Structure formats: structure tokens, C-alpha cells
Amino acid sequence: MASSDRVRSGVKGLDALIEGGFPKNSITLISGPPGTGKSLLCLQYLYCGAMHGEPGMYVTSEQSKEDLMSNAEKIGLDIKPLVDKEKIVIWQENLSTTEQAMVNEDSLMDAVRDEVRRIKAKRLAVDSLSSLINVFTLGHMGKDADSNTIEIGKIKLVPIVIDEQPIVRTIVWDIIDGLRKTGCTCLVTSELLQGQSGFSRDTISEFEADGVVMLEAETVGEEIHRSVRLVKMRSTAMRGGRYGLEISGKGLIVK
Amino acid sequence: MASSDRVRSGVKGLDALIEGGFPKNSITLISGPPGTGKSLLCLQYLYCGAMHGEPGMYVTSEQSKEDLMSNAEKIGLDIKPLVDKEKIVIWQENLSTTEQAMVNEDSLMDAVRDEVRRIKAKRLAVDSLSSLINVFTLGHMGKDADSNTIEIGKIKLVPIVIDEQPIVRTIVWDIIDGLRKTGCTCLVTSELLQGQSGFSRDTISEFEADGVVMLEAETVGEEIHRSVRLVKMRSTAMRGGRYGLEISGKGLIVK
Amino acid sequence: MASSDRVRSGVKGLDALIEGGFPKNSITLISGPPGTGKSLLCLQYLYCGAMHGEPGMYVTSEQSKEDLMSNAEKIGLDIKPLVDKEKIVIWQENLSTTEQAMVNEDSLMDAVRDEVRRIKAKRLAVDSLSSLINVFTLGHMGKDADSNTIEIGKIKLVPIVIDEQPIVRTIVWDIIDGLRKTGCTCLVTSELLQGQSGFSRDTISEFEADGVVMLEAETVGEEIHRSVRLVKMRSTAMRGGRYGLEISGKGLIVK
Amino acid sequence: MASSDRVRSGVKGLDALIEGGFPKNSITLISGPPGTGKSLLCLQYLYCGAMHGEPGMYVTSEQSKEDLMSNAEKIGLDIKPLVDKEKIVIWQENLSTTEQAMVNEDSLMDAVRDEVRRIKAKRLAVDSLSSLINVFTLGHMGKDADSNTIEIGKIKLVPIVIDEQPIVRTIVWDIIDGLRKTGCTCLVTSELLQGQSGFSRDTISEFEADGVVMLEAETVGEEIHRSVRLVKMRSTAMRGGRYGLEISGKGLIVK
């Protein structure tokens, strides 16, 4: 793969481990417990792109634009001018109760695609997949049931779906499908419970994404030891393993 | 971030680890098993504010005003005068069966906001998020179903929500959204089962809150070793790790 | 807190660790696996009170009055005269199938309160909270559903409550609320599965009670090592930790 | 307690650890994984009684009369003459599908009580509680729902019981209540999964029974190390701990 097919992460030390960057148009899962730097990695990734002429979009249901910008500045990313010039667009989906009935994964991904086109984004970050799955699960309860009704005489019955795994799989597919259609190279964060098995909260997206990068933090005495683990990267002769990670005033650095 | 943007915790030794205090307007999760001092930390936080001209409000569904005040005095916080002058308002929501059908997160947060305005509170403590989530879950069963009904012929059907995680996520969002709108800097406690994985009972709020502080207690022979663990603090160059904690007659002290 | 505000446990060695006794009017959870002495601790607590002019009431769904009295005598508590003079009243709720539909937590707590008034009880033991929660859960299924029905056209629908945790929380609140209104200082036992996480079977009451005392037993070869662990005691400068416990012919002794 | 109040187990070495025998009229849980000798312990207990003028009854849903008798003879219990003279009655409840709808715990316990009266039984063994609970659970689904229906307009609705624990508790109570009314001293077996926490399959009966005896087997190389663990015995100054157990041609022996 030519280096022109790689999209630099902007994280010092990381690109060297993955053939120069994420594969173009790929979708990489950034997974980790709270406080491990998932959002910061996404911000730095978009910042790197915007500084080199690739606009980026940040879709979040968690933090406000202001908080994200403040967080970015804390690690030395002068993000404000880029946001002002719409080289980076931060889009906070407010998914609290009142509005959520109106949102489903198709309409969200359509809206994202429109915005990507408008700003000619090449990079996209979704933070977090876990919360999107939660929101869309509620909406799916009805939709899936609808297509599986059975008729007994004149009565139509809706079977109850006991296991949510098939629904989650469907939602992950829809979101990934939507992301691919944007043409962007995407990062998607997943919440990981401390001590949980698997590489994502949903335990499905790590199989569906093209790449999986884990962020970890271990408390040893008064110190936090941060690390990044490269689990999977399709189309990449990846240098697997676990590497030290520093969150410094000059951004994230992989050591 | 200027130090004027930090809100001092009032806990000796803690502020030095988090750039002088909690970020203004942030929401920090205080999580821990029973008996680790979650309520005391909240009381000391409000006491500190009230002593320096920042009124505070304590919303609880657990303990009576009298008990909380007695607990505060036990660790040397002379809280009574402050409560008398309404520099600290303790609000016990009685959520036992009879009343609970009337309460939902929107109405509760509205009432809290009114009270915050009335006393011009700058600090807010909610104790505990876990019990609020339980109460609101019951109310949500109907509400969410309502917006997802499906029609088959003339019959409308309500799909059953099997997995409560999406509902809990929604409730956490609504509460956090309501807290942000108060303009206060907030502490929110979460119950953590001894030996449970994750950083909260609900396993979601640790991702949604701006900060996560864990209180821990370990029994070693006849001694209890208390500690505080700094897990996450957005917009903060946090000194992570685990530090000794003492609950003394002069309040909580981080060592 | 003046010593007049403490209620002596009657267990040698225990009071010294908790400022002279349980806080007056508090509710303490006594939690442990089978055979660790939960009932005996309650009996000794009531015995201590009755011997010093404080009548007590023992509410149980488990053991008969005769068995409890026999158990008490085995550890040297001459309980019969006190029961005869109604200084200790043992109340066995027979909650087997036939009657249980009639009982709910409100009616039970009302009846308990009446009896407390009649005998002027100052001390109360409930053994076990776990079985009360089980009984009341069945009754709650209908009640909670009732208040959350949703209307669709002319049809009212009852959402199904999938997660029993909110219901258990409500029941715990109702029982604790009822206990507080008796004005007694209360002990409440909880079953703890061998190897279970948390400090009670329901994993909620340890957060709602004012104090938590764990009874433990470990088999080492042919010996049982018994211990008592002080987990939490509000309004108390508790000497936390784990202490040896002996069940002797002279009652329970903390070493 | 006078020795006349103790009922000898017939197991060499065991009675010495529990003040000479099980407390008269008590109900003791015999719990263990498959192949640990639960049925044999029950048989030896009944054999011991029958040899000393105390008739006994064995209620089982598992093994045929012929198999049980063959098993008993294998460990040197000459049980046939006692069965012939109705000093021991083995009652196999055939609970396979066809009949089960007719059986509930009340009717079963009534029938057991009639038989106990007829043969003047003083000892009773139920093998296993776990299978009885399974059978009765199916029957309870309807019964409990019946008493908790709620009315909405003209429609009566049956709430769904999601958590089976309250139902299991009710069944355990009913069975224990029925056993007490027989006036016998009872052993009740419970299945325990290898590696399961708690002391019974249902995790409730160990709290409701008067005594708990665990049978354990550990494979060390080509050897099985058997042991008996005394967990709890009400009204007994029990020598707790774990003791070696041998299943020999002369019956079970505790070492």
C-alpha cells in the first residue's frame, strides 16, 4: 500500500507502528475505560488533519463543543482558529429524552453525510459508539418487531426479542455502513468497563471495525501508567503490542 | 485555565492534585462502596464553599437533614450556622412508594434549579445518582414505550424493552443535562458494589461525567486503609493515581 | 455525641469500637452467610436492652419463637423471664403462600409500629430483610405497574418491569422509613451468599442503612474462624477493621 | 439441651461434633455436588433410626426404590428387612411431565404427612429439595400471579414475575413448614454445582434450614478426598470445620 493510502494519526510514535497511519477510508475503534484519553486522541487526529488541509468532523453525544475545545487546548492543540474556519466542525447531538424518539441511525448518518459533504471532511470521529447504540436500541424495539410479525388467524402477533445482541449487531452494521459512505477515514470510540472482557462495551464492534486500538490506564501507587494497545488493523503490517502513552502539554505521545 | 476557573474541594491535599480544584461548572462523580465517605466529601465540599461565600445545595434521597448535619459535625464541620443562614440547603427527597409516581427526572431537575436560583447556589451535591436512577427507571418504562409504539392494522403495540441499559443512559443524560443548566459545579455520588467492575453502579455515568473520583477502603487486619483514586478529570492536567485518605475530626484529608 | 445518645449492643468488645454503642434511632445492617450468628447477635442486643429497662421486639419470618428462645439459652441468655414479662416480644410472621397476598410492607410496618407502642419498645430487630424483600416483591409487581400505565387510545397498558432493582430499592426505602418511624434503634439482618460481592443479598440496603456490620466465618482445617467486620457507621468515629468473634456459652464476644 | 433431645445421625464420628445428633424436629440441609454421598447419608440416617425403633420415610424424585436399596447395601446397610417391615418407607414421586400438573407443594406435603402418621415415622429424608423446587416453580407461575392481579377499568391484568427468587423463597417456606408439621427430624438434600457460590442450588434454603452440612469431594491426582463441612446448626454448640469423610463398606465415617 502506498503511503498516500495512509492517513496520519497525528500522534507522535503511533504512525510508525501502523505503516504510517490508518488505512484510508478505514474505521478504527478507539476503546478504553473512562479517563484514558479516547476523546483527546480523536481531537488530535482531527487537529492533525485540519493542519494539513483535511477538514474533519467530530460527532459527539457526550461533551459540549466548549468542553471539547477546552480539553484540546489543555494538551496544546490550538484548535479554536480551526473551528472558526470550519476546518474542524464539532457536532453535539443532544440525545436527551425529549428529542430521542425522532432520531434513528439512518437519519443521523444521513445528516452526518450532508455535513461531511458541506465541509469536504476527510476525517470523522464519532464519540461514542456506545451511547449511539443505546439510543438506537430503544428505537429498534419496534422496527425489528414490525418485520417479524406472525399471523394467526386474523391476529398479528409481535414476537418479543429477548436477546439484544442481534439488535446491537444490526445497529453497528448500519452505523459502519453509514460511515463508509461518507468516504472519510473514521475513528469511533467505545466505552470499556474496567475489568470487562472483550474490546468494546457492545462486544461486537471490535469484530466489525477495520482496526482496534485500546487505551489503558493502570494505577501503580500514586502513578498512572498509560498505554496504547494495537489489537487489529486490517490491510496493515501492524507492529502489534502494548506501548507507553503520555498525555502531555504537547498532545498524546506514544513511546 | 486560570485558577479562577477552579472550584476548591475544601479537602486538604486534594486540590493540589487537580490544578487547584474541580473545573468550574463541571460534574464529578464520587464513587465508592458503603462507608467510604462519599457523603462526607460532599458535605465538606459544600461547607468549604459556604465558608467562602458560595452557597450550596445538597440533594439526597438517603439521609435526613439531621443525620447529615450530625455526620458533618462529627468530622469537625460547624455546619449548623451555615444551614441556618441558608448558605447550605439540605433537601431530602422522600421517594418512598406513595409519592414516587409523581416524580420524574425533569420535574426533579426543575425543582432543583428553582431552589438553586433562590439561594444563588454555586455548588451542588446529589447523593446518590444510583437511587435517582432506580426511581426514574420505573417511570421510564411507560414513557419510552409510548414513543416507540408500532401499529399493526388498528392495534397499537408497545414493544418491551428488555435491556435497561438504554433507559439508564437516557436518565443519566437527563440528570447531567439538568445539572449543567443550574450553572453550579456539581458532585454526584454513585454506589459501587464491593468487587464490582466499572466505576459506578450504573456503569454509564463514569463515561458521562467530567470527572471521576473513587473512594476506597480496604480492611487489613484491624485497620481500614482508606484511599482516594483520581480516575478522570476533563480539562485538567490531573495528577492521577491513588492517595491515602484520612477521615479525621478535622475533616477529610488526602495524604 | 453524648454517650446517652449511644445504644449499647450488649456484645462484649463491640461497643468500645463504635463509641459506646449504635447511634440512637439508627438502623444497622447485620449481614453474613448462614451460620455466622446474625440471629444470635440480634437476640443478645434485645436481651441487653431488656435487662436494662429497654423493651425490645424481634420480627422474624424464619424461626419460631421456641427455636429462637432455645438458641438464646444455648449462648447463656436467660431470655424466658424477659419474654414472659413482655420485655422481649418475638413476633413470627408466617409468610407462607396462603397468607402472603395480604401482606405488604406498609401493613407490616404499621402492625410493627402498633406493637412497638404497646410494649414501649426501644429496640427492634428484623430478621431477615432478605426474606421481607422477597415477599414484598411479589406484591409490588402489580402496584408499581399500576402507577405507570400508559394510555393508547382506549387501551391502558402496563409496562413490564424487567429489572427488579428499582423495585427492591423502593421496598428497602419503605421498610427503613417504617423502622425510623418506630423511634427504635434497629438491627436488620441480611443474607449474604458465600462468595457474593457486596454487603447484602439485595446489594442496596448497605447503602441505605446507617451502619453495616458483617459477620464472617472461615473454615481453616477443622476450625471455624469467626470475625466481625465494621464496614460503616454514620455519626460514629468507628474503629473500622476486622475483629475476632467468639460464640461462647456466655454470648457473643468480640476480641 | 438434654441428649434425649438429639437425634443420632448414625454416621460414626459425626454425632460427636454436633452434641450427639441433630436437634429433635430440626431440618438440616445436606448439600453437595453429584457423587458426594448425599443420598447415602440420608439412607444411613434412616437405617440408624429404624434399627433403634424409629421408623423413617424417604421421599425422592430421583432414584427408584430398587436403586436406593442397592446403593444402601453397597455400603453395608442391610436395609431390605427394614423396608419389608415398613420401618423404612421409600417413596418415589414420579414427577415426569404427564403427572406434574397435578402436584403442588401443599398436596405433596399433605400426602407425606399422611404417610408419616401411618408408619409413625420419626425421621424423614427429602431427596432432593432442588428438584421439588423446580417442579413447584412451574405450578407457582399461575398461582402467585392470581393473587396479584390489578384492575384497570374492566380489564384484569396479571403482572409478570421476572425474578424467580421470591417464588423460590415461597416454595422453600411451604416445604419447610410442611416438614415441621410432620413432627419428624428431617434431612433435605440440595444439589450444589461444582464451583457454585452459596450452600445450595437455590441459595435460599441454607438460610431457612436449621442446619447446613456440606459434602465435598476433591480430586487430587488419582485420589478423591472426601470431606464433610459443618456450616450451621441452630441450638447446637457445633464443632464447626471440615472433616475427612470415608464412604466404606461399613457406611459413611467421619474422621
Add this chain to the structure above:
Amino acid sequence: MASSDRVRSGVKGLDALIEGGFPKNSITLISGPPGTGKSLLCLQYLYCGAMHGEPGMYVTSEQSKEDLMSNAEKIGLDIKPLVDKEKIVIWQENLSTTEQAMVNEDSLMDAVRDEVRRIKAKRLAVDSLSSLINVFTLGHMGKDADSNTIEIGKIKLVPIVIDEQPIVRTIVWDIIDGLRKTGCTCLVTSELLQGQSGFSRDTISEFEADGVVMLEAETVGEEIHRSVRLVKMRSTAMRGGRYGLEISGKGLIVK
């Protein structure tokens, strides 16, 4: 028990550990993870019988007759002539979707019994119990509900069975009952998940069967260490413990 009452397993080294063979007419569970030789043990057992004048029947829902015969030949069992002469009958139940609605445990066991009579089988192998339980569970949903309906006014309601354990217990009983009525000495395989607790997938059959034999395989470097564990054998002075197992070109050998 006379040696004429034992049925030789045909596995070198095994019979010596269990008094010469399985007890006549007994039902032994052969449990283990995939690839541990459960099917091979059954084949060798039937082969041994057929070579000594005892016809046998193999009921499977998993593998084709051809595959089983090929597997047998791989370990040196010249099974073809025996199958040709109907000394061994391999019966593959095709239980895929289309047919499964027609099958229930009663009709299956009836058909098995007819075939046993026709070929005068003395030995029977069922592979696997786990898959039969799965198939029959679907059929039971309706059947059990039918017998537990409750009437409220004119409406009959079907309670939902939330816990599948009682249904599994019923199915296990029905199958074991059916097997006993064949008069054969039976082996029944159960799937065991790697790392699962208990001795069968269903966690019930190990208590209901007369014997339990575990097959285990442990990977140590490039080697697989196979072993057989004797857990339980009613009516047998079993030499318990774990023994080496070899799957050789001359069949299974216990060392």
C-alpha cells in the same frame, strides 16, 4: 453386586476402576468439552457389546452415520460388519428446523424403544443430551403453559415461564425415564463448555444420572494431556479420581 450385573465399557483400564463395568441398566453421563472423545467412547462401548453378542443402538443428532463409522475406524474399531449385520444401529435424528415441530421427547423415546426391541439392543448411546434438551425446550414452552393457565373471569391467561431450569429438569426426567424403560445400559453425552462450572451443560443431568464420567483435555505447550475423571457411579465402589486417557489407533485406553 455380581460381575454379571456389570456391563463392560470396552475401554481398557476403565472397567477395573468401576467394579468391572457400568451397573446393568444404569444411565451414565459422559461429559466433556469438544474434542475430548465423547462420541468415540460411546462407539467403543457399543462396539465392545456387539462383539460380545449384545446389540447396541446409537442415537445422535450431530453426526452422520458415515462420519461416525469413519471416526470409529480411525481408532481401530472395525465397525462396518457390525453395522451391516445390525449388531450396531446408528440412528441420526435430523432435527433441523423443518421437522422439529413434530418431535417431542415422548415420541422420540417411543421410537427409540421400538427400535431397541426390534434389534434386541442391550446397549444404548445418546449423543448428545444437550442438543435434545435444546430441541425439546422449544416444544415445552407451550405444553407446560397449557397446564398452568389461570382463569380470570372468562379470560384464560398463560403465565410466562421466565426461568428455563424447571423445564430442563422436566425434559431430563422424561428422557431418563424413557431410557430406563428400554432396559438398556445407557451412555448419554453432555456438552461442557471449556471453563464452565458443573458437570454438564444443563447442570441438572449430573444429579439425575446414575454415573458421571468427565473427559478432559488440557493443552500444555504442543501437547494435549487427556484424562478421564470418575465423578460418580451409583451402586459402585468406584475408584474415584482422574486418570490419563489415550486416544490411540487401538481405541481409547485409560492409564
Add this chain to the structure above:
Amino acid sequence: MASSDRVRSGVKGLDALIEGGFPKNSITLISGPPGTGKSLLCLQYLYCGAMHGEPGMYVTSEQSKEDLMSNAEKIGLDIKPLVDKEKIVIWQENLSTTEQAMVNEDSLMDAVRDEVRRIKAKRLAVDSLSSLINVFTLGHMGKDADSNTIEIGKIKLVPIVIDEQPIVRTIVWDIIDGLRKTGCTCLVTSELLQGQSGFSRDTISEFEADGVVMLEAETVGEEIHRSVRLVKMRSTAMRGGRYGLEISGKGLIVK
């Protein structure tokens, strides 16, 4: 078994461990966490066949044809000419929400069979079984319910299937049955959660497949140690155990 009955895997070092290759017409499960090379192993297997005159088909719901071809080329498989000549056909089933209601396992397997016939495929890879099971589970809810309805008076009722295991078993059977009818030698991938017990996500297919091959990856410092574990291979004198695995520019190599 003659070597003509073995189908070479194309993975250097692997065939020597399994008598020269997979048994003809067998179905082997390739199981592992994300990033362990399951798809690559399938590609190499098809590549090996196509290079030796055996056309192959790759059915996937995960990755696009383009991505798979790029992945293959990364490990040195010059796959494009083979795809162009239809010696390898890559078939991506798009199973996102819109279409999924139309697909069930029967129609999918029929379509696969038609394609196999058209290109005269001898080898088949399905990637992944886990996602197919998820998709088909949704469709089964109605189908299975249909065949188990019960009649009460004039009302037909559909029992709810609480446990999804019987449904998963049925789906696995249908897929395996369909694969056998293709006449191909098949590889089927299964997702395995990091730290999960069992050998597949569904915990059933490892018992139903003829062979089970596990791919594993362990992070040791900055290194990934890859290995392949041979768990089971019917009709094969398999050299069991765990072997090193390298993913190199010349394909997968077992060491």
C-alpha cells in the same frame, strides 16, 4: 483415510499436524478474538485451492470484496487474477437493516448452493457464523413461535421463548446442514470474546462442527505472540496442542 481424502489448508506447517489437511467435506470452525487472522486463514485456504484447480467461495457479511483482496495481497497472496477468473468468488451479504427481513438461513444457504454449483466450488469459507446467527435469530422469533402455539378455547397463544440457546442451536444446525449439502470442504469463522469461556461466541458450534481451530494472540510487552490451537478434528489423528503462528508477507505460517 487416503491422502486424497484430505484437503490441504495451504498454511505451511498446519497440514502436517492434521494428516495432510482438513477431512474432505468436513466443516471446521476457525475461532478467535479480533485481529487473530481468521479472515486471512480463510483467504489463504481458498487461494491454495484456487491455485491447485479447486475453485472456492467466500461468503462474508463483514468486509467488502475490495478490503478482503487488499488484506490478502498484504500477506503475499496474489488473489486478483484468481478473482478475475472466478476461481475465487467473494460474496458480501449486505445484511443491514433494510434488507435483513428478507433473509433467512434457508434462502441464504440455497443461494450459496446455487453459486457453488455455478463456479464448481470445492472450498467454501463463511465469515462469520456469529453474525449470521445474529441475523437469523431475529427471523426465528416468529417462525419458532408459530409452530408451538397453543389453543385455549378460540384463542391461540404464542409462548415466549426466553432462552435463546435452543434457537441458536437450530440455526447452527440449519447452516451446517446447508454447508454439507454444498459438497464443499468448509471453514466457518466464529468471533470469540477476549476472556470468554468456550470455543465460539455461540458456545454451540464447537460441538457441531467437525473440527475446531483456535487462533490466539497474547500481548507480551511490545510483542504479540500469535498461536494456533488444534482443539478437535473428527476422523483425524490430530497432533493436538498449541503452535506458534506467524502472519508474514508470505502468508500464515505455523511453526
